[in-house]
Amino acid sequence: xxxxxxxxxxxxxxxxxxxxxxxxxxxxxxxxxxxxxxxxxxxxxxxxxxxxxxxxxxxxxxxxxxxxxxxxxxxxxxxxxxxxxxxxxxxxxxxxxxxxxxxxxxxxxxxxxxxxxxxxxxxxxxxxxxxxxxxxxxxxxxxxxxxxxxxxxxxxxxxxxxxxxxxxxxxxxxxxxxxxxxxxxxxxxxxxxxxxxxxxxxxxxxxxxxxxxxxxxxxxxxxxxxxxxxxxxxxxxxxxxxxxxxxxxxxxxxxxxxxxxxxxxxxxxxxxxxxxxxxxx
Numbered sequence: 001x002x003x004x005x006x007x008x009x010x011x012x013x014x015x016x017x018x019x020x021x022x023x024x025x026x027x028x029x030x031x032x033x034x035x036x037x038x039x040x041x042x043x044x045x046x047x048x049x050x051x052x053x054x055x056x057x058x059x060x061x062x063x064x065x066x067x068x069x070x071x072x073x074x075x076x077x078x079x080x081x082x083x084x085x086x087x088x089x090x091x092x093x094x095x096x097x098x099x100x101x102x103x104x105x106x107x108x109x110x111x112x113x114x115x116x117x118x119x120x121x122x123x124x125x126x127x128x129x130x131x132x133x134x135x136x137x138x139x140x141x142x143x144x145x146x147x148x149x150x151x152x153x154x155x156x157x158x159x160x161x162x163x164x165x166x167x168x169x170x171x172x173x174x175x176x177x178x179x180x181x182x183x184x185x186x187x188x189x190x191x192x193x194x195x196x197x198x199x200x201x202x203x204x205x206x207x208x209x210x211x212x213x214x215x216x217x218x219x220x221x222x223x224x225x226x227x228x229x230x231x232x233x234x235x236x237x238x239x240x241x242x243x244x245x246x247x248x249x250x251x252x253x254x255x256x257x258x259x260x261x262x263x264x265x266x267x268x269x270x271x272x273x274x275x276x277x278x279x280x281x
Contacts, residue, residue, distance in 0.1 A: 003031040007062045007071035010036040011143050016168040017193050018075045020095050024208045035071045037062045063089060066196060073201065078192035078217065083225040091196040092209035093217050097164030099186040099238060103177040104166075105151035105158035108132060110176075115157035118150060123234040124160045126253040127184040148174055160184075164191035185236030185251035185260065188220035212241060219246040222269035228281035234258075239268070252276050 004025065008018040015034070022032045040057040058080040065071040067088050078093065085091075101124055103117075108131060111117070118140035119125050125137040138156065140147060144165050150156045158176070166172045192213065197205055216239035229235040234253040239246045248268035251260040256277065263271030273280060 003033045004073060005035050005071040006032050007035045007037050007065040007074045009039055009058065009062060012169055013144055013165050014075070014077070017077065017095075020168075020193060021073070021075050021195055021208070024094060028204075028207060030204075032073075035065060037065050037071075060086075063196060066198060072197060074196040076194045076196065078189035078194040078221075079187045081189075081194065083221060085196075088198060089196045090199055090202060090205065091194050092205045093192050093214040094195050094208045094210055095193045096210070096213045096217065097167055097191040099191040100163045100181075101160055101179045101184045101186060101190075102163045102166065102175045103158050103160055103179070104148060104174045105156065105176060107177045111135065111157055116155075118147060118156045118159040121160070121187070123187060123236050123251070123253075124184065126234045126258060127179075127236070127251065128160060130258065131183060144169055144171065162186075162190055181238050181249055185249060186238050188224050188235070188237040189217050192217045215239075216241055216246050219248050219268050223248065223250060223272055226269060226280050227273055227278045229254075229278065237272070248272050250276060252278065 006018055006021060008014045018034055022034070025032050039059065039061040059076050062074045062076065063086055066074045067086065111132065113134045114136055116136045116138050117128060118138045119128065120140055128135060128137055140150065140159070144161060147159045147161060148171065151159055163172070163175065163178060166175060195205060195208065219239040220237040223237045224235065229252065236251040237248060239248045242264060245265040246268045247262060247264045249260065249262040250272045252258070259276055261272055261275030263275060265271065
């Protein structure tokens, strides 16, 4: 059987996430090989992460490799994907780690007044300031090891990162504190791995999809889609499956201030939109 070619970014985290997918394929008796693709986001070292994410800078080149036939599957950090993707691709959620944001370098209570804390996310920055208004929240770029080294060098007192990324890189021993949903609502689809393919591979995708996780993540992403809110709107959403449907907790901070709400049901995203006072696009 011909090996399936799997397109991914070249970062350590992207490769680690791709290995989760290759392991699932191996369990099905399917051989695969990794095709590393450099994206616009990888080449751009100056623009903010939020701006790059909104334009799909971390995923477009990887998607194009599948559309062009250079690869068969694409593996993404789901939260990096714009809600509207290119025609000709279908996707499924295959895995989700712990969705929480974590503090590395110090616990929140141990940080001195005015401490410098790095993050590339407005959502994290806003919620962090709500927990400690005295902190100096600094915008940062770079992969996970680079951000951790900034703390080790003393350039920053701490950084906020995703727990799943640290765990997948076996760097979770750097975690000083985990933020619960009552402190910091995660980004929609945080810690979720999405695999895309051309429609001809639909049957294969159905075999590696995690349906339970997909339902919760879909509700989180639906909130993004119906509001048009992106990273710059400091929007967080976290879904949990319940007998009554997905329980969706969301946070937003914009020109009207910060607010949060929770709703349950098949229409949880719409209920949350109304509860947050956001317009439908």
